[in-house]
Amino acid sequence: MEKIIEENKQGTSLVLEQKEGNAKKLFIESYGCQMNFSDSEIVASILVNQGYNTTQNLEEADLVLVNTCSIRDKAEQTIRKRLEKYNAVKKINPNMKVGVLGCMAERLKDKFLEEEKIVDMVVGPDAYKDIPNLLKDVEDGRDAINVILSKEETYGDIAPVRLNSNGVTAFVSITRGCDNMCTFCVVPFTRGRERSREPQSILDEIQDLWNRGFKEVTLLGQNVDSYLWYGGGLKKDFVKATDMQKATAVDFAQLLNLSATQFPKMRFRFSTSNPQDMHVEVIEVMAKHHNICNYIHLPVQSGSTRILKEMNRQHTREEYMTLIDNIKRIIPDISLSQDMITGFPTETEEDHLDTLSLMEYVKYDFGFMFAYSERPGTMAARKMEDDVPDDVKKRRLTEIVDLQQVHALEKTKRFIGQTVEVLVEKDSKRSSEHWSGRNSQNTVVVFAKENYKPGDFVNVKITDCTAATLIGEAVGYSEIMQS
DSSP, rough: OOOOOOOGGEEEEEEOOTTOOOOOOOOEEEEBBHHHHHHHHHHHHHTTTEEEOSOHHHGGSEEEEEEESSSSHHHHHHHHHHHHHHHHHHHHHTOOEEEEEHHHHHHHHHHHIIISSSSSSEEOOOOOOGGHHHHHHHHTTTTTOOOOOSOOOOOOOOOOOOOOOOSOOOOOEEEOOOOOTTTTHHHHHHHSOEOOOOOHHHHHHHHHHHHHTOOEEEEOOOOOOGOEEESSSSSGGGGGOHHHHHHTEEEOOOOOHHHHHHHHSEEEEEOOOOTTOOOOHHHHHHHHHHBSSSSEOOOBBBBOOOHHHHHOOOOHHHHHHHHHHHHHHHHTOOOOEEEEEEEEOOHHHHHHHHHHHHHHHOOOOOOEEEEEEEEESHHHHOOOEEEEEEEEHHHHHHHHHHHHHHEEEEEEEETOEEEEEEEEEEEOOOOOEEEEEEEETTTTEEEOOHHHHHOOOOEEEEEESSSSSSEEEEEEOOOOHOO
């Protein structure tokens, strides 16, 4: 399982269109990966039907929910500080109820309710449909906790309310849970075993987004490449499927192909991929369709085969490099990004140099890089000593980040002089006279607004760049708009 943590989105409080007649106020805040933000949309959808409208004013809320992340200790500490803030407000507004959702709820369970008494309700990632019942328990003075992990729940029957949406791009969840059991990761324990969502429900959700004017969908899961629908149930139980189920099963390459074919004027991305599960068929489907973006987030975590084995990653350095070679052969203008953990237990200087040399080999466009922090409950925490000193972790992390910045600038510069297709998303952060969007390779592009509008696909000639942003001039609508 890999997670992209977008720092600028952390702690976003969500707001949606007010439903007439709803009198109660919901304040919902999200931390962590894209899956958590997507789950918050599901929770909001459930609560709209329970009489709640969202608010961004904490002080007026009847119900405060925080959707939590356990991936790093820093994330948990941030959430604890927010809970302190909620409880300070609760002293002024004693009728306000506070609930913890998501991965931290699953990990700490009744500790929040019984030991610390800082929340009224604890809800794991598979129990969101039970929130109305749990709220009744709270009203009746009973402990309200449901952290049961499901073998079936995919929320495929709930149409998420799009919160804080730009009206152009959206996430669609296709899998839940993870089977990979990486030794550093809490996700299999907080989100349960891997199961996939029925493909027609995914296509129906994309159709609804298209009807409402959305132009780009990111297919989302802890591990999208292992998507496998064979009539329901856990991925690990596919071996017990009937011959008919196996013959009619839909894998990720087929789902991606179906999506791109049925919605030729919509652009598709996906996240996150696991190297061991990414097959050449997926890359070939990407190459076949102009409307599937040439970008893959392909976390590796370490460049050392020895450390990869300690992490229980199911691939070697050499296998990963072969996969990279195949991707670049089939899609030469691909952009790649990584997750990297430095300072994992027993990591030597030689292991660290293996990571740097792998980065030189791949030359990633983007990266998400962290020093190892021990997560309670994981196999690494139970079986391995966190034996790399903090100062060594910091120095190695600095070397990784510095190298990534060199590669990022190099990869961004390659677009200068090229014309790229950009989906207009929003105003540029620095100028209301410019639009901001992304090209197929996921690089941000900024250009003068002229007569273009959000949702337009525009050809932009690139004239300049920074390490993270392309700057250019619009030269007309792209082919996807004209066909």
